[in-house]
Amino acid sequence: MKTVVRYLLTTALLLSGSRAVVAQTIKFTNGSGGTFTIASAVAGQDPTSVSNGAGNFTTTTKNNQGVLRIQASLNQAMPPNTTLTLTLTYPTGANQGAQVLGITPVDMVVSIPAFQGNRTGTVTYSFAATASAGVLTPFSRTVTLTIGP
Amino acid sequence: MIAKYAGRTAAVLSLVAGLAAAAGAQTQTVNFEVKPINQFSITSTAVTLTITTATAGSDPTPVTDATSVWAVTTNQTNAKISANIPTDMPAGVTLGVQLAAPAGATSTAKNLASGTAQDLVTGITKVKGNALTVTYTLSATAAAGVIAADSRVVTYTMTPGT
Numbered sequence: 001m002k003t004v005v006r007y008l009l010t011t012a013l014l015l016s017g018s019r020a021v022v023a024q025t026i027k028f029t030n031g032s033g034g035t036f037t038i039a040s041a042v043a044g045q046d047p048t049s050v051s052n053g054a055g056n057f058t059t060t061t062k063n064n065q066g067v068l069r070i071q072a073s074l075n076q077a078m079p080p081n082t083t084l085t086l087t088l089t090y091p092t093g094a095n096q097g098a099q100v101l102g103i104t105p106v107d108m109v110v111s112i113p114a115f116q117g118n119r120t121g122t123v124t125y126s127f128a129a130t131a132s133a134g135v136l137t138p139f140s141r142t143v144t145l146t147i148g149p
Numbered sequence: 150m151i152a153k154y155a156g157r158t159a160a161v162l163s164l165v166a167g168l169a170a171a172a173g174a175q176t177q178t179v180n181f182e183v184k185p186i187n188q189f190s191i192t193s194t195a196v197t198l199t200i201t202t203a204t205a206g207s208d209p210t211p212v213t214d215a216t217s218v219w220a221v222t223t224n225q226t227n228a229k230i231s232a233n234i235p236t237d238m239p240a241g242v243t244l245g246v247q248l249a250a251p252a253g254a255t256s257t258a259k260n261l262a263s264g265t266a267q268d269l270v271t272g273i274t275k276v277k278g279n280a281l282t283v284t285y286t287l288s289a290t291a292a293a294g295v296i297a298a299d300s301r302v303v304t305y306t307m308t309p310g311t
Contacts, residue, residue: 025173033179043190044220044279047183057175071172084179129183131224132275136183143179148172 024065026147028123030055033143036127047133051126057088059147063116068147069093070112071105075142078102081133084141090121098126101143108145186224187309191283193217198244198287208290217283221251221273225310228273231266234301238262241293244301245286251278258286266306274310 034052041047061068070093072086078101086108087098093112100106109121125143129136196214203209221230230248238244243260248269250256253276259267289296 025175027175028177033177035180035182037182037184039184039186041186041188041222041224041277043188043222044277045222046277047186047222047224059173075176082181082183084181123177125179127179127181129224131186131222131277133183134224134226134275135185136181138180138182140178140180143177144174145177146172146174 024062024068024147025060026057026070026145027060028055028057028145029120033123033125036125038127038129041131046128046130049126049128051085051124053122053124056120056122057145058118058120059090060118061112061115061147063114066114066149068112068114068149069110070108071146071148072099072101072108073105073144073146074101074103075144076103078141079133079136079139082127082129082136084143085126085128086143087124087126088121091119101141105144105146112147183224185309186222187228187307188223189219189221189230189305189307191217191219191305193283196285198285200287200289203291208288209293211286211288213284213286215282215284217285218280219248219283219305220277220279220281221270221307222277223273223307223310224275226274227271228310229268229308230270230273230305231268231308232259232261232303232305233266234261234263234303236263236301238301239293239296239299241290242296243286243288244303245288246303247284247286249281249283251276251281254278258284261301261303266304269305 036050038047084101085098088108090109093109096107198212200209245260247258250270254273255271
């Protein structure tokens with residue numbers, strides 16, 4: 001009986017913790033980040049970069065979560081001599097502007113004040129490659145956006 | 150006994166606190182491709198070369214023009230630039246051309262002729278080059294005589310690498 005009580009207590013606490021995990025969320029509101037194909041250049045210049053407005057994202061936060069920030073990272077480094085740059089717009093906080101993405105999370109928006117509700121921002125990617133990057137067959141990367149303390 | 154439960158409870162609460170601080174996350178897949186790119190350009194549309202002097206005892210003095218520039222971008226390996234003219238130069242007259250090479254490539258001065266294009270720059274590999282000099286040289290022997298104004302269109306061709 002004591003054991004059962006202990007497990008119930010532990011379970012209750014963990015469930016409480018689980019609710020805390022989802023208290024702040026960030027979601028892309030479109031499924032795909034898009035496809036970027038570099039296929040042209042001006043003679044004497046590096047290949048022409050390509051970019052698009054991939055869509056929107058939405059954050060859900062609560063008043064009691066303090067100051068937050070949004071970070072972005074890749075699951076794997078980009079090939080040599082190529083870069084993926086991400087630009088977010090967001091209605092509050094200090095926007096860090098265009099950031100080159102890598103496996104180490106980079107700040108995109110910081111000093112986001114406490115807020116109860118949803119906010120929406122926009123996502124724009126830019127893909128660049130130098131001539132020395134060579135020809136690259138199709139590949140993909142996973143971009144992760146996080147919102148947290 | 151109380152201490153035992155207190156310890157476990159503290160451990161669980163610590164875990165909960167850690168989870169509460171975790172960030173919300175979302176992923177998105179982005180797809181990429183870089184296709185073969187081979188681009189080159191030459192800025193000048195016309196060059197005039199006039200031979201007017203000689204050193205006594207020698208053929209007329211060749212003249213050169215290096216006012217044109219060219220540019221190239223390739224993301225492939227061993228691309229090349231070649232050139233030819235539609236009809237041969239008059240007897241005793243040669244039109245030479247040399248293109249400055251971008252980094253890592255090889256430049257060779259060639260006299261132009263009709264037919265098979267002459268390779269001017271080879272080994273152009275994953276590089277961009279800008280404002281590279283184009284040098285034309287017109288030579289004539291004394292036996293060529295006086296030649297009225299004439300012209301040739303030089304056709305440059307870039308052959309992609311692999």
